[in-house]
Amino acid sequence: SSPAPAPRVCVVGSGPAGFYTAQHILKHHGGALVDIYEKLPVPFGLVRFGVAPDHPEVKNVINTFTQTAHSERCAYYGNVTVGRDVTVPELQRAYHAVVLSYGAEDNRVLGIPGENLPGVYSARAFVGWYNGLPENRDLKPDLSCDTALILGHGNVALDIARILLSPLQLLRKTDITDSSLAALACSKVKRVWLVGRRGPLQVAFTIKELREMINLPGARAVLDPADFTGLESAVKDAPRPRKRLTELMMKTALEKPVEMQAGAAAPREWGLKFQRSPLEVLPSADGSRARGVRLALTRLEGSGDSAKAVPTGDEEELECGLVLSSIGYRSLPLDPAVPFDSQRGVIPNSSGRVEGVPGLYCSGWVKRGPTGVIITTMNDSFDTAQSVLEDLQGGVLDASPFREGFGLVESILRSRGVRPVSFSDWQKIDAAEVARGKAAGKPREKIVDPAEMLAAAPA
Template identity: 40%
Template structure:
């Protein structure tokens, strides 16, 4: 940066935008920072993505207020780049523009039946129960007794937990009023969580996984055969496995050894090495067909799931939530890599064609 006081625009006022502002101030205390946000309020996923029962994380918004807005950063809400202001206008008025817009949409499964009523992106459900203005008018039919969550990460764990929390537990959170009313009347009794990889490759943090196993009145079931590690996964865990992977396998083995709780009001079933191949239903979801996988070592050395056989297992259900990752979407006037769904960059600097 030059000796003149730099002015920087940050597009996206979520946690990444807040941390970007803090990094700028560490570099130069007099830098002027403006935050632009499509929504009327700042802090993005902290408000709309963190589960309502995780208040210790949501309280970080006070830190962001204190460390960002109180330091003189200007916030411009309800401003969408490409609609209300262009990338070119920002470049004319600022020394630099930082895009911190994140991955705004979910990845699809690419299987038949994915668009049936009753099949949802986990992001839609999460935003709905957090009161996100773009999603609060969605209507989720929670009358089916069984739901299937596809994915083995923390968002899948959040969705699962929200589906089985008791009304009394929900009332102690800051869940949106419309979601609280609907979840109070939910008839969901069982949530089946499908992971296409094995227990050693599960993407849950250990804290999220442990939390599932400590819920009052909820029985967590794991098939002991599905937590037995194949030779490739066992060798990887012994030699290169992370602390989280080792802990997850330990927790899952503990879950598998538990006796069934006949008094539980709801149940979570964790499945591994299972991929959905079709979501079926006549007018709406009524089943998911899944296939068993095996772990193989690909040419790049990475352990990946591959179909083990052609045998199909059918899980009857009335709700499906996919949670298999996210991707960015292009912004008008900003370069975008359509293959990897990112802004093309070199060490963070956006590359222009």
């Protein structure tokens, strides 16, 4: 009898979820063919457009992804927006299995008056701006004020605070875009408040990011010892990471600044403000921009991770010219053919199998919600890949009917005037970026205009 035909799998999205899912399927199924589709010409999702420019070591996962892309059984097609250039039902006709790993491309909104005033930005847009995400390249955030307020107590909030307060020479040798570096060079921001609805025991950032802030040259931490009263006993039985994190905040709050001599004060400062929930972004007198935020003071009901912030009735105003809301990313529905839980912002699934649609899978942030680091995303992508493999092996997924794979998609794309970008095209773009960065001593100077990306990889 003839050998079983190779199953064709496609993956939508080339972030960590897409690449780790592909990697696991290729490794554990000797015949499977995997095609990765990506909306942008350039791959790697938030590894390129989210991870902070001064964390180059985090981006080393790109080497592993590149190895996967070089597999003979793997192909990459960038510049293809699934849901627009090709639909999910069309992919289902071309492949035995379709894995959706398109991440979380939107942000949660505050839902308060003044949120749309000039001077207010989502963390997603701000991060996209300094990382060269095409849609945010013209953000031009106004950095002419001295105080910024970040709403949120997660790692993204700390990334932004660090970028705002870092000495320029620390950023100059990173892959931060040239135009954002120029804007930061003129920035007047010297104070950053990070505001959260709950208390020190509920912060969502990790110790590495906190330590980086504490050790940031030229910036002083302003933490109020009163915020930590009584926490020593509360944290005694907490899991070790939470305990160490809280202890570091307490130690910092109690430390006397070392250099108290005149003139030695740090020119910049940052601090954590707890148990404050935003009520309104306040407009300047002429209504033209943000001048501060009105906050509701809260008390906590319950304890630990599940503690709820309840308004006490007291309010406070904080002056600031820049407001960054870092309260979370959000996935969007992709295609009417794919079920979507808009309440939770995820595709309903069990172990990555999309509910009610055999042959359709999901992984990464669109599967479990927009939290967790790359390792978390890796584990959940392996879990999804395992489901695909089990379904192939157990016959749930019938791989015997011939599926054309990219051959079919290619003709669809051609009829719609879409030019896919291959992985070797990406390597030309990559080389162009590296060459551009060389003169300035940067690992790369990112191309931020999709048309220019395409021009760097001529067809």
